[in-house]
Amino acid sequence: MEARKIAFSIAGRVPIGGGNPVLVQTMCNTSTDDIVGSVAQCRAMAAAGADLIRLTTQGLKQVESLREIKRRLRAEGILTPLVADIHFLADAALAAASVADKVRINPGNFAKEHEVACAKFRELLSLCKEHGTAIRIGLNHGSLGERITQRYGNTPLAMKEAVMEWLRMCVVEDFYDVVVSLKASNTLVMAEAYRLLYAAMRDELGCIFPLHLGVTEAGNGDEGRIKSAVGIGTLLGEGIGDTIRVSLTEDPVHEIPVGRQIVAAIADGYSPRGSRTVVEASDWEDFIIKGSCLWGPSLLDKRIDDFSLKGSTIGGAPVPAADGDRFRDLLLQACRRRFTHPEYIACPGCGRTLYDLESTFNEVKRRTAHLAGVKIAVMGCVVNGPGEMADADYGYVGEGRGHVTLYRGRTPVLRYIPQEEAIDKLLELIASDR
Ligand code: SF4
Known part of the structure; x- marks a missing residue:
């Protein structure tokens, strides 16, 4: 029997999962207590087309700041759902459940004691149910926690196992407005973790929760774009993923068009399962994203060792040799096949x-x-x-x-x-x- 693909609407208006269009999201880098600055950044993000916006929510003070930011945005008619990003303080998540449209928690640091974390998480599920708030269980490779790494090592399997514990609690509590992420800065670890989780949800839970894809700490410039396109594009090309965030060490507004380009490239056949064999591109950024989606997955999975740029174009002209060589070096490194630069x-x-x-x-x-x-x-x-x-x-x-x-x-x-x-x-x- 086919596993059920879970779909729901964040804030009652933004559908996610179940074959709905892939959402592109970003995160403020302002202090959440800087209300004016955060509202301005959210405004710019919304204008750039962000489907969801996340803000750091360290504690109860920031929950109140988030409440005011949301009030001002809604007064301007900006309805983009806001996500509270919680680490280390479970009580901040509980408070944010009635303020944010979605609460992101990190299982690796939700609470020090596992039993306390489980109890607080059940409390959070109940509050989110009451307020119609969604949850993201957002695990990162770098913050797995000792309890899990002692059992499974620092591996994609450990990431999958860590998240499955929390998803089982969601199923028991009959809470399904959940998105899951398993990010890593290593594209191979990231892709493998999501694949393992997808299979486990399908085979064990019989339902597939929406997945939020991202390569963490991807850096900036061409490297950041290529690494993100490899990791995210590999999974989207396999039909895995419902929302994405491209993490760049740049103005976060830049993340939105890159995310849209990755989604568009996959839809346009730039993946190993797609119809394209060469890249026809409008400009350099378009070229590196499409090329990363087309050749990256096969390099990552070691199905190919190299690729040819013959027939590919940038702006209708053949790819200049120096640019092609640079792209090859960056893509092979992003796929962890050849290391030519730091x-x-x-x-x-x-x-x-x-x-x-x-x-x-x-x-x-x-x-x-x-x-x-x-x-x-x-x-x-x-x-x-x-x-x-x-x-x-x-x-x-x-x-x-x-x-x-x-x-x-x-x-x-x-x-x-x-x-x-x-x-x-x-x-x-x-x-x-x-
Ligand atoms: S490591 Fe960077 S992105 Fe993560 S919480 Fe600290 S400042 Fe924010």
Whole structure:
């Protein structure tokens, strides 16, 4: 028997799942307590076509800020559903259930004790049912939690198992307005985790909850777009995924057109199962996204080792050789097949970000461009950054008040150093290890 595909409407007006069009969403990087700034950013996101907007909601104070942001947006006629992003404080999720249109929780950090987490989650389900609020169970590879990793390792299987525990609770409580995500910065881990979860929902639960796809900490520029298109495009091409977020360390408004381009590329036949064999493109960005959706999945799954650009065009002209070579290098690295430049993991930033992430990340990239094979993370905050930077060799993590902590792997080695010195110290640290 076919598994039931669950569909519902967020805020009673935005349908998700069950074959409805794929929703494209983004997240504010303003402080949620900056009401004017957050409203302005939400306004720009809505104008750019965001279907859902997420805001950092660290605690009860931010729940009240979110309430005011929502009130002002609705007064302007902007009806885009707002999602409260919760980490570490289950009580903030409970409070947000009557304010936000959807509450995102991370099973890896919902509460310290598993039994407490389960009890609080049941309470959340009951409140969300009462208020018509949806939930996202948003697990990240970098924040699986010890209880799960001790049993299953830091693997796609562990990610699937961790989420299934929470979905079983939803089924028992008869709560189905749930979206699930299993993000990772490694495209292979990300694709495998979603595939495992999809099969488990189908075979064990007999119902498929809507899936939110994304590659976390994808970085920016061409690398960020290519990595996102590989991970998201691979799954959309297999019919997996109902909403997507492209996470870029840039103005979050930029995420919307990239997301739309990925969805359009798949619909236009740019996938291994589609009708296309070459890329006909309007411009460079269009070309790299379509090319990543077309060749990325087969590279990722090792069905091919390389690809030909013969017959592909940008703006009607053959792809210039240098551009083609650069795209090949970036795509092969995004698919984890050949490593020709440093690997960057950078969070997109959010209301917790403690410094100018975008310019710092660009400066780190500029000064470390020669370090092929080294994996460097640049993270906005110390609350989530160290966990989320997963398997980076080195990490640059904002501490606030103009200070940074540098990590070797998961170990902080230079704590709370002035930001002006931090990139020099990072280079010294890497040099001392080589
Ligand atoms: S790591 Fe980055 S995106 Fe994640 S919570 Fe911290 S600042 Fe926000």
